[in-house]
Amino acid sequence: MRSEALLSVCDLRIAFGAVEAVRGLSFDVLPREVFAVVGESGAGKSLTARALLGIVPRDATVNGSVRLRGGADPAAERGRRIALVPQDALSALSPVHPVGDQLAAAVRSVRRVSRKEARARAVAALDRVGIPDAARRARAYPHEYSGGMRQRAVIAMATVNEPDVVVADEPTTALDEDRRERVLRLLAEQREAVGAALVLVTHDLDVVRDHADRVLVMYAGRAAELGPVERVLGHPRAPYTAGLLAALPQDGPRRRRLPALTGTPPAPGALGPGCAFAPRCPLAAAACHEDEPEPQAVDGRTVACHRVADVPEPIREFL
Numbered sequence: 001m002r003s004e005a006l007l008s009v010c011d012l013r014i015a016f017g018a019v020e021a022v023r024g025l026s027f028d029v030l031p032r033e034v035f036a037v038v039g040e041s042g043a044g045k046s047l048t049a050r051a052l053l054g055i056v057p058r059d060a061t062v063n064g065s066v067r068l069r070g071g072a073d074p075a076a077e078r079g080r081r082i083a084l085v086p087q088d089a090l091s092a093l094s095p096v097h098p099v100g101d102q103l104a105a106a107v108r109s110v111r112r113v114s115r116k117e118a119r120a121r122a123v124a125a126l127d128r129v130g131i132p133d134a135a136r137r138a139r140a141y142p143h144e145y146s147g148g149m150r151q152r153a154v155i156a157m158a159t160v161n162e163p164d165v166v167v168a169d170e171p172t173t174a175l176d177e178d179r180r181e182r183v184l185r186l187l188a189e190q191r192e193a194v195g196a197a198l199v200l201v202t203h204d205l206d207v208v209r210d211h212a213d214r215v216l217v218m219y220a221g222r223a224a225e226l227g228p229v230e231r232v233l234g235h236p237r238a239p240y241t242a243g244l245l246a247a248l249p250q251d252g253p254r255r256r257r258l259p260a261l262t263g264t265p266p267a268p269g270a271l272g273p274g275c276a277f278a279p280r281c282p283l284a285a286a287a288c289h290e291d292e293p294e295p296q297a298v299d300g301r302t303v304a305c306h307r308v309a310d311v312p313e314p315i316r317e318f319l
């Protein structure tokens with residue numbers, strides 16, 4: 001664990017019976033950074049994001065460790081030092097209580113403050129996310145809010161206790177481009193306002209490029225590549241990252257030279273002994289089908305690929 005890390009994940013494994021869906025992830029989240037987790041559907045992003053808060057499916061077995069700075073178990077600090085903006089914003093709000101009461105209850109669940117103080121913090125959080133006339137709106141129920149306001153209220157809920165880390169699990173999946181940008185801007189503003197780090201789960205590389213400082217590229221439950229966004233997306237060294245970039249809509253001459261990713265990721269129960277990406281990888285050699293590559297430090301980032309030393313820079317030209 002880096003000494004300044006707010007959150008440290010070490011060899012995280014999440015299994016359902018004999019099938020591992022997250023297979024040995026290690027990374028740190030640093031103060032005030034936006035740390036993106038990206039990958040195709042089924043890569044294990046949501047399982048990982050939720051495990052950061054100690055939330056795991058009942059039938060899962062978890063190994064490895066997730067610790068907050070100082071060694072605290074995040075499950076014990078959920079809502080206080082670490083908070084979640086879930087995929088489905090509505091599920092975060094109860095339909096039967098006014099929004100302000102829900103925020104005030106969230107405050108009182110982690111702080112010994114008077115009802116009045118909790119209420120004031122709730123209204124301040126709603127005001128901070130741009131709910132107009134927050135004191136009055138705090139008395140309204142979620143169904144009296146517009147969709148956009150509910151989204152704001154959920155972000156207020158996650159930030160009301162000024163956590164160190166906010167985990168946002170695909171917060172913009174169902175939104176059109178305009179609202180997606182607004183939510184991401186709001187998350188960025190709130191992160192700034194409360195001084196938190198943001199872990200942003202997404203399958204959208206444009207979101208990563210525009211909003212994140214570092215990125216973890218996941219494939220089949222493992223880290224394919226991890227490092228600063230400008231390096232990883234600017235000069236990918238893992239063939240999988242390059243393939244993901246190639247699959248983006250073409251908008252420039254460089255991208256046009258790249259083949260898009262073909263095939264689909266393997267199901268967690270159907271992995272061979274080698275690199276999980278080998279069957280789709282244009283660079284795969286014999287070793288890639290035999291042994292799973294370990295992450296190694298290369299060119300300012302971490303890459304798990306047997307061929308990384310043989311890949312000319314930039315990989316884009318090679319593929």
Ligand SMILES: Nc1ncnc2c1ncn2[C@@H]1O[C@H](COP(=O)(O)OP(=O)(O)OP(=O)(O)O)[C@@H](O)[C@H]1O
Nearest residue numbers: 016021040041042043044045046047048057203268
């Ligand atoms: N409760 C469960 N029981 C069995 N398998 C599960 C369970 N939850 C998740 N999985 C499996 O674990 C793998 C990773 O799931 P996860 O939801 O983390 O993927 P993801 O990368 O977030 O995908 P998406 O982008 O579609 O949300 C998937 O193959 C999924 O089928």
